[in-house]
Amino acid sequence: MSLTTRRSRLAASALAAITAIGGLAACGNDDEPVAGEKPGKLVLETFGEFGYEELIKQYEKDTGIKIELRKTAQLGEYRPKLVRYLATGRGAGDVVALEEGILNEFKSNPRNWADLAPLVDDHSTDYLPWKWELGKAPDGRLMGLPTDVGSLAVCYRKDLFEAAGLPTDREQVSALWPDWDSFLQTGRTYKQGSGGKAFIDSVTAVADAALFQQGADLFYDKENNIIAGTSPAVKTAWDTAVSMADISAKVATWSPEWSAGFKQGSFAATFCPSWMLGIVADNSGEENKGKWDVAAVPGGGGNWGGSWLAVPEQSAHHEEAAKLAEFLTSAASQVEAFKAKGPLPTHLEALQDEAFLSYTNEYFSDAPTGKIFGESVSKIEPIHLGPKHQAVKENAFGPALRSFENGQAGEDEAWQQFTKDAEIQGAF
Incomplete structure (x- = not known):
């Protein structure tokens, strides 16, 4: 054993x-x-x-x-x-x-x-x-x-995009990033056009989005053995995240700095599962109503x-x-x-309800969020998370990424920190 x-x-x-x-x-x-x-x-x-x-x-x-x-x-x-x-x-x-x-x-x-x-x-x-x-x-x-x-999308600030010389129409914005490499290049274009401002909130947000796109075993295999250090899905999400460090505002998700960043315009985009819309609106405040919009996520959907x-x-x-x-x-x-x-x-009747399908979100520039998120539901597949998934993600994966993002550790050192901590967090 x-x-x-x-x-x-x-x-x-x-x-x-x-x-x-x-x-x-x-x-x-x-x-x-x-x-x-x-x-x-x-x-x-x-x-x-x-x-x-x-x-x-x-x-x-x-x-x-x-x-x-x-x-x-x-x-x-x-x-x-x-x-x-x-x-x-x-x-x-x-x-x-x-x-x-x-x-x-x-x-x-x-x-x-x-x-x-x-x-x-x-x-x-x-x-x-x-x-x-x-x-x-x-x-x-x-x-x-x-x-x-959950169903993935990108929430973005139209006013900040416009000031940086990027398109603001949600269809045109979605077309900017069919994949993660394109998303990174868009972020660098934004940074240059905005005079050096951050494009995204943090690399951990990138990691979360990329991780849940994989549709494979993440920190555990089907027998609930910890495979964090050898999981291709986890490594793919990690590599995607660390590549974005130069366009990040480096604010930890849920931190006071992160919450304030929505209102202050500290970053121009973040990853939005459907349940995040209310949080973005609450953090951004009434004064930023109509400045946000919703676009497709790079690399396809995810749960x-x-x-x-x-x-x-x-x-x-x-x-x-x-x-x-x-x-x-x-x-x-x-x-x-x-x-x-x-x-x-998740109720099948609700997903067919015209009030849901036709709903537009006034705060997010009347984005047809019912249509945007509703169309992705049939593509969502369950992911095997394992018994201590949340502890591994929050106490091993996230901290290691932040240590790299903040310059406290090199990429290899941070990865080793993650794999070591994952064994501990996943087992106890």
């Missing part, structure tokens, strides 16, 4: 032990429901922007149940909270969003999650088939109801992100929580969430 395999199995055992504690401790929840009594409040826990604010108001009006929305901006801060909730058996929301990497990790102990199948109607044929199946735990229970899926809504076993209100999750993931709700903040629907 290889060291990687032994570490992976030890890690799985450790996580199972920790989350089992959560399952046992959940039995001691003080908020025990009273039979036949409707809860006064449910807690909904999400990260980033799901577009649920107006939907929550509607649900409160329809049911009389108060919904407390707890949002965490960064996924890297969100996951440790969930781990702590499971370990202690208390603190989690009644409904929690699980990003695809987190979902895979928590499947190692599905007993921490209520089986939604007996609590909601049969929706097994309502969603993208692979998305529905990924929401199931190894023991067959329905761990999560599908929310959104970056996507989530499910789950009900922790420790919740005292399984039935009502499941009904809330069912409401938020319905076809009508997915269309409204998309219009509000951009999460791309």
Whole structure:
């Protein structure tokens, strides 16, 4: 047995032990429901922007149940909270969003999650088939109801493009970069025309986009052995990213400098899965409305992100929580969430809804985002992420790339740092 395999199995055992504690401790929840009594409040826990604010108001009006929305901006801060909730058996929301990497990790102990199948109607044929199946735990229970899926594009500042002598029409902009080499050359043209300004926010954003285009094993193989240092898909994404260092603003995604950079024009383009649209708009502010637009991503489409809504076993209100999750993931709700903040629907009825297909985003220069992102859905394929994908990406892949981007390490040194850290993060 290889060291990687032994570490992976030890890690799985450790996580199972920790989350089992959560399952046992959940039995001691003080908020025990009273039979036949409707809860006064449910807690909904999400990260980033799901577009649920107006939907929550509607649900409160329809049911009389108060919904407390707890949002965490960064996924890297969100996951440790969930781990702590499971370990202690208390603190989690009644409904929690699980990003695809987190979902895979928590499947190692599905007993921490209520089986939604007996609590909601049969929706097994309502969603993208692979998305529905990924929401199931190894023991067959329905761990999560599908929310959104990622679909790649490029968000760009038309005013900054124009000032640098580049075209601004979204079709012409898309034609500038059919592949990554063309994207790099466009970035250098922009830098020259703008007097040396950065074209993109960071090389880690490039790496994320390129990584999720690969459609192959990334940090893990199908047996969940860590292959980060030998994966062709990972190396391709790495090489693509490091080539862009000279056109980067070198601001880490989700950092205060990154958030401020949208409003300040510190960079002219960033990579936008559909769910990123609301984040770009919020960071850029009302004063930049109409300055942004949406173009195609170089190298073809890809699947970056996507989530499910789950009900922790420790919740005292399984039935009502499941009904809330069912409401938020319905076809009508997915269309409204998309219009509000951009999460791309996975409900088949929503994807055929004229309100979705014809939707244009006023903030992004009336870009036909329903058409842009909707046309890519049928091409999206599931990617095998492995149990600790998020930890490897955020604690090994990203930091190593940033150390190179910031001049703290050469490319070879940074790659060696990544492969070493990947073994540690992926196993423990």
